[in-house]
Amino acid sequence: xxxLRIGLLPGDGIGREVIPAGRKVLEALPKSLGLDFSFVHxxxxxxxxxxxxxxxxxxxxxxxxxECDGALFGAVSSPSTPTKGYSSPIVxxxxxxxxxxxxxxxxxxxxxAAFPDPIDLVIVRxxxxxxxxxxxxxxxxxxxxxxxxxxxxxxxxSSRIATMAGEIATRRQRVRDTTGxxxxxxxxxxxxxxSNVLSQTDGLFRTxxxxxxxxxRFKDAGVKIEEQIVDSMVYKLFRQPSAYDVIVAPNxxxxxxxxxxxxxxxxxxxxxxxxxxxxxxxxxxxxGSAPDIEGQNIANPIATLRSVALMLEFLGEEAAAAKIYQAxxxxxxxxxxxxxxxxxxxxxxxxxxxxxxxx
Ligand code: NAD
Ligand code: MN
Numbered sequence: 001x002x003x004l005r006i007g008l009l010p011g012d013g014i015g016r017e018v019i020p021a022g023r024k025v026l027e028a029l030p031k032s033l034g035l036d037f038s039f040v041h042x043x044x045x046x047x048x049x050x051x052x053x054x055x056x057x058x059x060x061x062x063x064x065x066x067e068c069d070g071a072l073f074g075a076v077s078s079p080s081t082p083t084k085g086y087s088s089p090i091v092x093x094x095x096x097x098x099x100x101x102x103x104x105x106x107x108x109x110x111x112x113a114a115f116p117d118p119i120d121l122v123i124v125r126x127x128x129x130x131x132x133x134x135x136x137x138x139x140x141x142x143x144x145x146x147x148x149x150x151x152x153x154x155x156x157x158s159s160r161i162a163t164m165a166g167e168i169a170t171r172r173q174r175v176r177d178t179t180g181x182x183x184x185x186x187x188x189x190x191x192x193x194x195s196n197v198l199s200q201t202d203g204l205f206r207t208x209x210x211x212x213x214x215x216x217r218f219k220d221a222g223v224k225i226e227e228q229i230v231d232s233m234v235y236k237l238f239r240q241p242s243a244y245d246v247i248v249a250p251n252x253x254x255x256x257x258x259x260x261x262x263x264x265x266x267x268x269x270x271x272x273x274x275x276x277x278x279x280x281x282x283x284x285x286x287x288g289s290a291p292d293i294e295g296q297n298i299a300n301p302i303a304t305l306r307s308v309a310l311m312l313e314f315l316g317e318e319a320a321a322a323k324i325y326q327a328x329x330x331x332x333x334x335x336x337x338x339x340x341x342x343x344x345x346x347x348x349x350x351x352x353x354x355x356x357x358x359x
Contacts, residue, residue, distance in 0.1 A: 001034040001035065001036055002034060002035055002036070002317075003035075003036040003037070003038060004035065004036070004037050004038075004069045004070060004315060004317075005037075005038045005039075005040065005067055005068050005069050006023075006026065006037055006038070006039050006040075006068060006069065006070050006071060006072060006311075007039075007040050007042045007060075007063060007064045007067075007068040007070075007071035007072070008022075008023060008039055008040065008041050008042065008071070008072055009042045009043075009044045009045075009060065009071060009072065009073045009074065009089075010041075010045075010074040011044055011045035011046075011073065011074040011075050011076040011077075011089070011289065012045040012046050012047050012074075012075060012076050012077040012289040013074075013075060013077055013288070013289025013290055013291050013294045014074070014075065014287075014289060014290045014293060014294055014299035015045070015073075015074020015075040015076070015289055016074065017294075017295075017297060017299050017301075017348050018074055018285060018299055018300075018301045018303070018304040018348065019072055019074040019304065021301035021304055021305060021348060021349075021352040022072045022283070022301075022304045022305060022307070022308045023039060023072075024352060024356060025305050025308055025324060025352070025355065025356065025359070026308060028356045028359050029320055029323060029324075029359060030323070030359065033317075033319055033320050033323070035317060035320055040063060040067065040068065042059075042060040042063055042064065042071075043057055043059075043060055044056050044057070044060050044073075044076065044089040044093075045076040045077065045089060046076055046077040046078065046079065046086070046289075047077075049083075049085075049086055053085065054085075055076070055086055055087060055088070055089045055092075056087075056089035056092045056093065060089075061092075061093070061096050061097075064093075064097060064280075065096075065097065068280075069280070069315060070280065070281045070282065070283070070311045070312075070314075070315050071280075071281075071282040071283070071311075072282070072283050072284070072304070072307065072308060072311065073090065073093070073275075073282055073283070073284040074284075074285070074289075074304070075284075075285065075287060075288045075289040075290070076088065076089055076090065076288075076289060077288070077289040077291065090275075090284070093275070093282065094127055094128070094275055095128075097275075097277055097280055097282070098128075098277045098278070099127060099275035099276055099277040099280065099281075099282060100126070100127050100128050100157065100160060100161065100276070100277055101124060101125070101126070101127055101160075101161055101164050101275070101276040101277075102124075102125040102127045102254065102258070102273060102274075102275055102276075103122060103123075103124055103125075103164075103168065103273060103274045103275075103276055103310065103314075104122065104123045104124075104125070104258040104261070104262075104271065104272070104273045104286065105120075105121070105122045105123075105271075105272060105306070105310065106119060106120075106121050106122070106123070106241075106258075106261045106262060106264060106265055106271060107119060107120045107121075107265065108120070108264070108265045108266075109329050109332040109333055110332060110333065110335065112266070115241060115242070115264060117240075117241075117242035118182055118242060119241045119242055119264055119265060120181075120182060120185065120242075120245075121241060121244040121245060121246070121247060121261070122168055122172070122245070122246050122247070123247045123249065123254060123257055123258040123261060124161060124164060124165040124168060124246060124247065124248045124249070124254070125161075125249055125250075125251060125254025125255060125257075125258055126157055126158070126161040126248075126249070126250050126251050126254060127251060127275065128157055128251070129152045129153060129154060129157050129250075129251060130151055130152065130153060130250045130251035130252050131149055131150070131151045131251065131252050132251045132252065133150055133152045134149075135149065135150035135152075136148065136149045136150075151198070151201050152201075153201045153202070153204050153205050153250060154204075155204065155208050158204065158205045158208035158209050158212075158250075159208050159209070159211070159212045160212075161209070161248060162189070162191070162208065162209035162210075162212035162213050162248055163212045163213075163215070164276070165189045165209075165213070165246050165247075165248035166189060166212065166213050166215065166217075166218040166223055168246050169187040169188065169189050169218070169221075169223045169245060169246040170187065170217075170218060170221040170223060171313070171318070172187065172245065172246070173186070173187040173221060173222060173223070174221075175318070175322070179322065185245060186222070186224065186245070187221065187222050187223040187224065187245060187246075188223070188224045188225075188226060188244070188245040188246065189213055189223060189224070189225055189226070189245070189246045189247075189248055190226045190227070190228050190233070190244060190245075190246070190247045190248070191205075191206055191209045191210060191213070191225065191226070191227045191228070191248055191249075192227075192228050192229075192230050192233050192247055192248065192249040192250075192253050192254075192257065193205050193206045193209075193227070193228075193229065193230060193249075193250070193253075194229055194230050194231070194253075195229075196229060202250065205250050206227065209248060210225060210227070213225045230249070230253045230257075233247075233253075233257070234256075234257065234260065237257065237260070237261060237264075238260070238264070241261070241264050258273075258286075259286075262286055266342070267300060267341040267342055268286060268287040268303070268341075269285075269287060269299065269300025269302060269303050269339065269341045269342070270300065270302050270303055270306070270342075271285070271286040271287070271303050271306075272284075272285060272286065272303050272304070272305075272306035272307035272309070272310050273285070273286050273307060273310070274307060274310040274311055274313075274314055276314050281310070281311045281313075281314035281315055282311065283304070283307030283308050283309075283310050283311035284307055285303030285304045285307050286303060287303055297347045297348045297349060298339060298340050298347060298348060299339070299348050300339040300341050300342065300348070300351065301339075301348050301351055301352050301355075302328055302331075302332070302339075302351070302355075305324060305328055305352075305355060306324070306325065306328060308324060309321040309322075309324035309325050309328075312324070323359055324355075324359070326358070327355045327356075327358035327359050328355055330358050331351065331354050331355050331358065336354075337350055337351055337354040338351070339351050
């Protein structure tokens with residue numbers, strides 16, 4: 001059997017309520033899967049910063065690098081005003097561990113009146129460059145202050161993110177073929193860009209991504225390639241989300257598209273993500289620390305439980321991931337034990353227990 005060592009970083013607020021649910025689901029996986037887990041608790045977040053002056057202690061980074069196969073990150077609060085010495089631990093972790101992809105699946109289990117067709121798509125966002133290299137400057141010009149920012153796109157980063165998108169599309173098709181998912185859905189990667197205006201930066205992303213996706217192994221797996229200009233992509237995504245499978249985008253467009261797409265399925269409490277590098281994956285619910293509901297045991301744990309499954313997928317444990325996805329979907333489909341954000345009355349721990357029972 002395989003033992004995976006998982007770093008637990010609950011962070012702030014409801015992170016401390018949902019990460020324990022994530023741990024429970026790993027511990028409750030059937031033994032027949034041949035998986036064991038060991039856990040190490042690691043500090044990070046704004047409370048940690050207030051206590052010890054650093055939001056991301058060196059010990060946390062070192063332990064993740066040296067001891068862990070994967071990690072679960074809850075959420076962190078940000079100071080409401082710029083605070084000297086504070087920088088976001090999640091941004092730091094992405095850099096230090098070279099987690100170059102942010103992967104965000106958006107899936108509907110119960111169709112809504114607005115979107116009767118099932119939504120099941122994944123946004124694969126490049127996580128290291130584009131405008132987020134944060135190389136900005138401000139200077140005085142003849143018409144007053146001018147601010148500029150560098151938008152950096154490289155062949156290496158564009159190629160590896162598109163390759164990951166191709167691998168995800170391949171895997172999703174294999175899962176549909178073997179478990180009989182949505183038969184109408186076909187493997188498709190949509191490259192999102194604005195190269196009609198930004199011919200060099202987005203032009204490089206577009207051509208590099210296309211070249212990476214034209215690899216024989218993706219063609220053989222039946223992965224189709226499509227391109228969309230980002231603004232019309234937003235329109236189409238909100239008109240007909242069921243038409244999409246895997247969407248790959250540079251950092252900024254991916255950030256905006258993925259928060260927007262989360263709105264398609266109702267609650268922030270449902271949407272997972274993973275930060276992925278070579279040989280490491282960190283699951284992270286998309287929501288924040290939710291101070292308005294903290295400490296009441298009413299946070300929806302599903303975003304975290306799906307993030308646990310996503311982490312396992314990237315660690316090569318597809319069967320274990322599938323178990324968790326199915327248990328979550330069954331809870332949502334039955335609709336009896338739902339948290340308040342879903343219109344129910346169940347506590348965090350009750351939703352978790354219901355999902356554990358279904359494993
Ligand atoms: P938020 O995601 O924390 O909350 C937005 C709204 O959604 C709130 O009403 C909250 O109660 C609700 N919500 C969020 N998660 C939920 C869940 N699991 N179950 C039920 N309801 C849920 O965003 P915010 O209020 O804008 O930010 C709060 C703090 O979190 C801020 O300090 C912000 O900087 C931080 N934040 C952190 C992350 C992160 O760690 N990745 C992401 C977003 C915001
Ligand atoms: Mn964002």
